Amino acid sequence: MKYSIYQMDIVPGNPSENRRKVQEWMEEEVRNSNPDTIVLPELWTTAYTLDSLEQYADQNGEPSKSFLRELAKKLNVNIIGGSVTNKVDGKFYNSSFVYNRSGELVYEYDKVHLVPMLNEHNFLSVGKAVPEVFELEGVKMGVIICYDLRFPEVIRSLALEGAQVLHIVAEWPSARTSHWRYLQIARAIENQMYVVSCNRIGSYDGVSFCGNSMVINPWGDILLEGSESNEESLRVSLDLEKVIQVRNDVPIFSSRVPHLYKKEN
């Protein structure tokens, strides 16, 4: 499966300008490298303009859903649609939408781990369910949003449900770049899955974001890594046989002893 990742800078509080940027980039990217799947970053329509949610957030996923659906169909490409702020039943969520190349909404997820360092609880609601597995081109995969990366239990559940690829859409700050990099490598090794991440670059409100979007194979090797501060298209092909090979070589899943693990509340 061929991927293109858009490590983009985001214009704060300007959804139509960000949609214009994304559309232009996608059209050029599909023309130049014909990927199967495209990945966008977290909150790519607005950046972290959480104090203006009423003004800029989607309503019931619109217009982002229509925008992504039409592009997926027109360009014949799967889209892991980063995430957007989204108002549903009077509450705001940080929501991710996944479309297949026929323009079908394959999966949607509202971020469940809200970030205390960004006061997300003051603005956003917790999603109702942890991430679940979906399929693109017959491959089982998952998507998480930024801070979710710190919660290995959620990613383990995806692996146990059969996910072979984990996507991470993010606005991860430069202040914690080392956590961003090491946690992704750890998640790839411990779950023996590909990790494909898309982080923004640039800054907003005094916070700079670290880029370093990554593709890591199930052995923990970094196949590709973005720069810290440039807008870039990152391109890679995933060999999914590698997942099976690593899981055979070091068969951690059959070594688990779940009956001995403590049940969590």
Ligand SMILES: O=C(O)CCC(=O)C(=O)O
């Ligand atoms: O966990 C972190 O250090 C960053 C998380 C974050 O910025 C986010 O979830 O948007």
